[in-house]
Amino acid sequence: MSKEKISRISISMPESLLEGLDQMVNERGFESRSQAIGDMINNQINEHRAKQGSEVMTGTVNLVYNHSTPGLTKRLHDLQYQYLDEVISNLNVNLTNTSTLSVILIQGPADKLNMIADQMITLRGVVYGRLLLNSYIIPPIHPFPG
Missing domain, CATH: 3.30.70.1150 (ACT-like. Chain A, domain 2)
Incomplete structure (x- = not known):
């Protein structure tokens, strides 16, 4: 099974938000910020799809x-x-x-x-x-x- 292609992005955020992200990454045991952010984006996509109707x-x-x-x-x-x-x-x-x-x-x-x-x-x-x-x-x- 081949791995899905990975794309790099750059984001900007306030220091306090980054500190909160790092704390959550450590407390939940994510391997990286990228993994945590990917998880959050996936959750938001699922919530969006759940409201779309026929999916x-x-x-x-x-x-x-x-x-x-x-x-x-x-x-x-x-x-x-x-x-x-x-x-x-x-x-x-x-x-x-x-x-x-x-x-x-x-x-x-x-x-x-x-x-x-x-x-x-x-x-x-x-x-x-x-x-x-x-x-x-x-x-x-x-x-x-x-």
């Missing part, structure tokens, strides 16, 4: 919910079946007698994933919800016949 992305919907809320567990499962083409998998972990952590792996157009996540996050009984998207996609999964 196919992969991500997770992370939920913490009160599973004793009447009908909530069924509604979450119904939504996952309703969007079977986008919902790839899920993992549920019981945290307490009433709290469950759910991590739902999804893939599809960014605007549709945002809509699916919003439908889940806004359900009564969900105490925390967050959608995390990235521009990498998983290998194609054979779709169900028409």
Whole structure:
């Protein structure tokens, strides 16, 4: 596998910002400023793509919910079946007698994933919800016949 071509750029920034960058590089363990800046740029590109609409992305919907809320567990499962083409998998972990952590792996157009996540996050009984998207996609999964 060949390495991707590297381009050099030059940037200017205030001293205080450079000091903060160097501190972050050391604390997080980046090998260089370039690696840290590349990571930050990649994060910004992913966030930008996630807002663009039709770009196919992969991500997770992370939920913490009160599973004793009447009908909530069924509604979450119904939504996952309703969007079977986008919902790839899920993992549920019981945290307490009433709290469950759910991590739902999804893939599809960014605007549709945002809509699916919003439908889940806004359900009564969900105490925390967050959608995390990235521009990498998983290998194609054979779709169900028409």
